[in-house]
Amino acid sequence: MLRYAEVLLDVANRRLDQSYHYLIPEHLSLKIGMRVLVNLQNRKVQGLVVGLTSDLPEELERTPLKPVLEIIDEHSLVPPDLIELAHWLAKTTLCSMAQSLHTVWPLLKGKMEKRLFLLASPKDSDVQTLRWLNEEAFRGIEVLARTRNNEISRNLFIKRAHISEETVEMLIQQGMIREGYRFISVGVGQRRETKVHRPQEYSERTFALSAEQEAAVSAVMTSLRVGLCETILLHGVTGSGKTEVYRELIAQVLSRGGDAILLVPEISLTAQVARYFQAQFGENVIILHSGLRAKEKIQAWEEILKGTKRIVIGARSAVFAPLANLQLIILDEEHDGAYKQDENPKYHARDVARKRMEQVGGVVLLGSATPSLEAYAAAKAGKIRLLTMSRRIGHSQLPPVEIVDMRKELMQGNRSIFSKVLQQKLRERLELGEQAMLFLNRRGYSTFVVCRECGYVVSCPNCDVTLTYHSQGQSMRCHYCDHQEQPPLTCPKCGSRYIRFFGQGTQRVEEELQVLLPETSILRLDFDTTRNREAHTMILESFRRQKASILVGTQMMAKGLDFPNVTLVGVIAADQTLNMPDFRAKERTFQLLTQVAGRAGRSEKAGEVIIQTYTPGDSAIEKASHHDYEGFFWEEIRYRKGRKYPPFTHIIRVLLLHDKEERVILGANSLGTCLNERMRDPKFGNTDLDILGPAQAVLARLKNQWRWQISVRGIYLEELREFLHQGIRDFFKTSASNGIILNIEVDPLTN
Known part of the structure; x- marks a missing residue:
């Protein structure tokens, strides 16, 4: 036993x-x-x-x-x-x-709750005696006897029976009721007996695959048929038809009795992607993501557990969907940072997908026009398989890209957000009845508000960031904690009236564009315009139906959108992501520019792209203008290797938080000491481990929490984890750890 x-x-x-x-x-x-x-x-x-x-x-x-x-x-x-x-x-x-x-x-x-359980029957002689001697106690027994399963929470029982605490205790002591605990869950967690999936024919389609698409489908299905547990990278240029490959693969997986998960980087994309797949697979498709209401999540999980839903489409958290016969997990736009959870546990959906396929023996398919350097390096090294689709489907071609030097525009007296060539191209396309998309990766009206007398910048009282001015509502907002205040009329520091707005955001682009083209209908797609649940879908659907000629947006606009009538894409300020204090800044810039440029000319109508920048000679911008991923990869990988950055090393970052600055500094120094002492251990002393820090985080204060960080860098991830685990265990034995919150992230995507 x-x-x-x-x-x-x-x-x-x-x-x-x-x-x-x-x-x-x-x-x-x-x-x-x-x-x-x-x-x-x-x-x-x-x-x-x-x-x-x-x-x-x-x-x-x-x-x-x-x-x-x-x-x-x-x-x-x-x-x-x-x-x-x-x-x-x-x-x-x-x-x-x-x-x-x-x-x-x-x-x-769920939550733990005190419950009362009925032990006696209202017909017992002892209980009947209470009818005459203790009416309150007898009423309590009657109330409990009418409850479901003869149990009720203690607080609700007292309220419903109008009974005192003393009488409850008396009933417990006399053995008529029992007190216990019950875990009240938000939903049921039972895995139902699943249906046996009989092979069904789902591969009939109304579209023809290109030779490259057929080759990609064949390669993945061969791995599945022979039972290989494999990760495959599908590198397909924008418009090469990766979604059609996904659809055909899922059809064939279902036909052989399997289930599949398709992940997209943003919750806002799930509805339009799901509609595309529901057209072929109907009721087999279900949407699953963290933005669903609690009841919707429970219902979705129940449908999956019953086996009635066999295709799960969703954002990052959908990777955990408990499908019974899971054979294929697809990560569309695998390079996107949204696949990394920014709260504990800080997992990457790609890693979870690979672990799940190890458990059951299936394929993880990573799809992107601009793969992460880590994924492409793994493919080049033979650690994962590489499939390539180098041409757009049909007759569409990758659009030509023109780089505009905004320094010259300024020298020529053009102080507008828009270059002369972009203004001209916009008018030309609108006259032809075509549509345009303008990209700027910053929402709001102005980036910051500054005093020109003393240099004072209006900042958030809770975070170490400047406030962004929004003309709608005439307010200044923090994009981290959502603190809001009215813009000052005079400088809070020196009293000067020379308060000025600097920088530019999507809201300002929209307003100045309306002045430039007053008869044109314009839509804006950013966090501010999509706060309502259905707003994202409504804006895109309105643009798809050509109810507006121009769409202005942030990086939300760069992902998975396909509008046949869009022939012009303009990038307002290509330098914004380039100058971030992060070794991945060039990679992100290249990916964003390439993805945004890929929205143009996706049908038989030819497209073009205008990139405005103050650094036209930057290699990331130049390579993106030629859609040259291969050239960018080799240039960037040499830079990473020379500086011991991923993928040649791994980094684990420990972020320490406390609401008092002196306490977080004390804690960071103490953790640094513990880690350095661990380096004396012969097990770690002769390794290539590097301890970086302690140092103040890039955002020194966020939501009233002071932030310091320590990073550990090394070649072997398991060794790094063990070293850090032991160092943190030592740290928690010190008094300096009291009240300190630790956030630990493996291979962080941001500094």
Whole structure:
């Protein structure tokens, strides 16, 4: 008989983030994946059974163990493969197991509640006696007897029965009712018995694949048929028909009884992508992402668990969808930073997808016109397979790109946001009844507000950033914590009236464009215009129906949009992402410019692109103007290698946060000391590990939290993780760790 249960506790506390052993009472029958109630330091907490054994570890053989108190939900089982995935996620992202479990299996979320359970029957003689001796107690028994399953929360019972705390305690002491705890979940977590997927024919299509598309489909399906667990990079230029490849692959996967997940980088893209796939696969498609309401999420998970939904389309978190016969996971626009979670656990959807396919034996397909350097380097090194689609489908061609030097425009007296050539091209295209898209990766009206007398810049009181002026509402906003205030009439520091607005955002572009072309209908697509749930879809649909001639937007506009009538794309300020303090700044600039340029000329109508910049000679801008990914890759990879940046090394960053600056500095220095002392360990002392910092974070304060950071760099990721884990364990033994919040990120995408 199995006597001991290994239980992972639902506590977001690094000091307690480990499994504990408990005795299994004879009257309880436990299974791995069950939720149970246990004691921890004189309080009752939820735990998940992750192991059953008859033998204790040697160090626990003489330790008195506490018993499991009760089973919370016999039917709420977390599947073993997802428990394994949660273990892996906690280990690889260096987060708590509780955080990992709630990410992998969100139906665990809920709250612990005191409950009262009826033990006596209203017909018992003792209870009938209460009718005459204690009317309040008898009323309580009657109320409890009418509840579902003869149980109710203690607070609701007192309110509903109009009963005092003293009377409740008396009923408990007399054995008529029992007090216990129940975990109240936001939804059910039972994995239903899934339907047997009979092969169905889904491959009939109304479109013909090109030779390159056919070759890509054939390569992926060959891997699936022979049972290879493989990651494949599909590098296809913009407009080469990657979506049609995805659709054909999913059709063939379903035909052989499998399930598939298609990930897109933004929640806002899921609806339009889903409509495209629903046209062929109908009710088999379901949308899943973090922006759904709680009831919608629960319903979506239930449909997946029942086996009635076989294609999941969604953003990052959809990678955890519990499909029963998962064979294919596709990451469209795999280079996009949105696939990296910015809260604990800081996972990358690509890594989770690869782990899931290792578990079941399937294919991860990474698709992009501008692959991440890490993915393309892995393909070039033979670690993953590379498929290429170098031509657009049909008769469309990659658009020619003209670079405009805005320094010359200024010298010629043009102080407008728009160059002379862009103004001319806009008028020409509009006269032909065609559409244009203008890209600027900054929302708002002005970037910052400054006093020209003393140089004072209006900043956020909660964050170490300047406030952005928005003409709509005449307010200044922080784009991190959403602090808002009215712009000052005079300088708060020196009293000067020379307050000026500098920089430019999408709102200003829209307003100045309306002055330039007063008869033209213009739409704007950015965070401010898409705050409402359906706004993103409505704006794009309106533009698709040609109810507006020009669409102005941020990087939301660069992803997965296909408008046949768009023949002109203008990039207002190509330098904005180029000058960020980040070694990936050139890569991001190249990707954004190439992706935005790819929106032009995607049908039989030829397109063109205008890129405005103050640094026309920059290699990222030049390579993007020629759609030259290969040239950019080799230039950038040499730069990375010379400076020991990824993909030649791995970096783990530890961000320390506290609401008092002196405390976070103390904590950062203490962690730095612990890590440097760990370097004396012979296991790590002779390695190529580098400790970078401690140093103030790029954003020194955010949402009233002061931020310092330490990074550790090395070639071997497992060695890095072990080194950092031991250093952090040492740090938590020091008093300097009190009150410090740690955010740990493996291979961060931003500084």
